[in-house]
Amino acid sequence: MRGILGAGNARHGATVAALLLSVFGAQVTVQDLAIGVGYLYLLPTLVAALWFGSLGGVAAGAASAGLFFLAAALGGEDDLATATLVRLLVLCAVGYAFGAVRTRERGARRELADQTRELSELRALRSALVPTEVPDQPAVDLATCFVPAQERVAGDFFVVQQGPDDSTVVVVGDVVGKGLEAARRAAFVRAALAAYAPYEGDPCRLLELANAALVESTGISGDFVTAACVVYRPGNHSLSWALAGHPPPMLLDRGGRLNGIEPGLPLGLAERIDCARGERMLAVGDGVLLFTDGLTEARRPFSELLATDQQRGRPRPELFGDDRIAKVLVEHDGEGPREVLRALRSAAERFTAGDGLADDLCMVAVRAKG
Numbered sequence: 001m002r003g004i005l006g007a008g009n010a011r012h013g014a015t016v017a018a019l020l021l022s023v024f025g026a027q028v029t030v031q032d033l034a035i036g037v038g039y040l041y042l043l044p045t046l047v048a049a050l051w052f053g054s055l056g057g058v059a060a061g062a063a064s065a066g067l068f069f070l071a072a073a074l075g076g077e078d079d080l081a082t083a084t085l086v087r088l089l090v091l092c093a094v095g096y097a098f099g100a101v102r103t104r105e106r107g108a109r110r111e112l113a114d115q116t117r118e119l120s121e122l123r124a125l126r127s128a129l130v131p132t133e134v135p136d137q138p139a140v141d142l143a144t145c146f147v148p149a150q151e152r153v154a155g156d157f158f159v160v161q162q163g164p165d166d167s168t169v170v171v172v173g174d175v176v177g178k179g180l181e182a183a184r185r186a187a188f189v190r191a192a193l194a195a196y197a198p199y200e201g202d203p204c205r206l207l208e209l210a211n212a213a214l215v216e217s218t219g220i221s222g223d224f225v226t227a228a229c230v231v232y233r234p235g236n237h238s239l240s241w242a243l244a245g246h247p248p249p250m251l252l253d254r255g256g257r258l259n260g261i262e263p264g265l266p267l268g269l270a271e272r273i274d275c276a277r278g279e280r281m282l283a284v285g286d287g288v289l290l291f292t293d294g295l296t297e298a299r300r301p302f303s304e305l306l307a308t309d310q311q312r313g314r315p316r317p318e319l320f321g322d323d324r325i326a327k328v329l330v331e332h333d334g335e336g337p338r339e340v341l342r343a344l345r346s347a348a349e350r351f352t353a354g355d356g357l358a359d360d361l362c363m364v365a366v367r368a369k370g
Contacts, residue, residue, distance in 0.1 A: 012051040019044035020063055027071035041068060045091050049099035057095025064091050134160045137168040139234030141287075141369050143337035145345055147361040149294065155186030155225075156292045156362035161197035163231055169197040169206065170364050172290040173227035173246070176266075181223070189214055189225050189267060203229035203242035204264075204275035211244065211267040224266035228290050230258075232282060232368065239282040242275050247296070252287035252340060252367060253333040255326025287337065287367030289329065289344075294361035296321055298348040320351050337365035 023040045041064030049057025065088035072080050134144055137160065144158055155175030163169040171193050175186040192213040193206060200206050206229055214225065226246035232239050241249065241258055245266030248258040258280070264273035282288070298320040328347050332340050341363050348361060 009052075016044050016048045016051070016056075016060055019047060020060070020067060023064070024067040024071055027068065028074055041065075041087070041091060042094065045095040046098055049095045050102055052099070053103050054096045054099035057097075057099035058092045059095075061091030061093075061095040062088060135162075137162055138166040139369060140168050140232060140366050141337055142168075142170070142364065142366045143341050144365075145341040145361070145363040147294070147345060147349075147357060149357045149360050155182035156294065156360035157186045157190045158290070158362055158364050159190055159193045159197065160364065161194055163197050164199065164201045165233065165235060167201050167231050167233045168366065169193075169201075169203075169229070169231050170290060170366055171197075171206075171227055171229045172249075172292060172362055172364055173225055173267075174292040174360075174362070175225045176223055185214075185218070185223060185225060185268075188217060189227070193227075193229075201231055201233070202277065203231045203240050204277040206231075207242055207244045207264065207267065207273060207275050211273050212271075214268045215271060218268070220270060221268050224268045226266045230288055230290065230366070232366065234368070237281055237283060237368065239280055239288065241278045241288075244273050244275065245269075247293070249288045249290045250322075250325060250329065252289055252329060252337075252365060255322075255329040257322070258288065282368050284368050285334070287365060289325075289340070289363065289365050291325075291344075291363040292360065294357055294359040295325065295344065295348055295363060297359060298351050298357055298361070300351060301353045320348055324351070337367050340365050 020041070023044065026040065041061075045057055045060045045064055048060030052059075065084055068087050069080055069084040072083070134142065142160065144160065146156070146158070155173075155177070157173050157175075159169065159171040159173075161169045171190075173186065173189060173193075175182040175189075189210055192210045196206055196209045200209065207227060210227070224245065227244045228241065228246040228249055229243075230239060230241040230249060241261075243261065243263035245263055248261075248263070250257055258278060261276040261278040264275035267273065296319060300318040324347065325344065328344050329340065332343050335343075344363060345361065348357065
């Protein structure tokens with residue numbers, strides 16, 4: 001590639017030199033029209049700026065002024081200093097300006113091409129992170145919801161997978177940061193969890209395996225991933241859960257958190273996340289809600305805060321929070337997971353009063369059935 005580029009530059013340089021010499025020859029030959037012919041030096045100057053940028057344009061402009069002076073001197077003209085200086089300034093300025101414009105145009109085209117490629121990859125990753133269809137799982141009724149934020153894409157994801165002994169494994173996760181790298185990291189963790197889930201029914205062990213795979217792939221990093229993992233076993237109606245730096249799920253209908261365990265470290269921060277596992281029974285009809293902070297951190301519009309807090313000094317953001325989530329869950333006690341998620345999404349979007357969500361909203365609701 002370097003040889004090809006070098007050969008291309010050599011050809012371009014030879015073309016510019018040929019144009020310069022052609023104009024020089026025309027100026028020497030047609031002395032009566034020397035002043036008009038002198039302006040033809042704009043052609044090699046613009047061509048050099050087109051191919052070599054501002055520096056090339058300036059160099060060709062300086063060479064053009066020098067050749068103009070030489071041709072005019074050969075023709076016996078006097079007092080060439082002023083005319084040559086004017087042409088030097090004009091040609092160099094034109095070459096520099098045209099080269100700068102072309103450089104910016106090329107940069108804009110490269111940036112547009114890079115953004116187009118990034119957008120295409122992000123769309124592919126988004127499809128992998130939040131699939132539109134989730135296969136039915138044994139003895140559970142479940143629904144998923146994903147609403148992308150108005151800002152740049154982040155790395156929220158979910159996994160719904162059949163585990164050992166007809167169990168159902170559900171994971172919801174969030175990657176720190178936004179953009180393509182965050183989405184790539186999320187896709188890697190999701191793929192690891194989906195690969196391990198059919199063979200491992202311990203939620204803590206699943207998160208440890210995903211953490212080990214992430215650390216092995218990218219090393220320990222501050223670009224961590226939080227995740228909440230639950231495993232429901234219909235054979236004995238037991239529910240186990242584990243957390244990697246992620247808030248605990250909530251119980252459907254009642255809205256209380258699945259507390260009682262300390263969350264482990266987020267994935268990717270250390271060799272081990274020091275995970276703990278919680279256990280409880282989940283009777284038929286009971287369920288759990290897993291979600292990312294796009295739900296709890298939905299915000300009221302800043303304009304409303306200014307209007308209501310003018311007398312209190314600087315306003316603080318008002319978040320949707322646990323209490324409002326619990327209220328919606330209680331109001332929709334006993335309803336199907338799809339209806340519950342629809343109500344939560346509607347409530348969060350109403351709370352923002354049309355400003356849109358500041359972060360991705362990812363939710364999975366699971367209800368045990370007979």
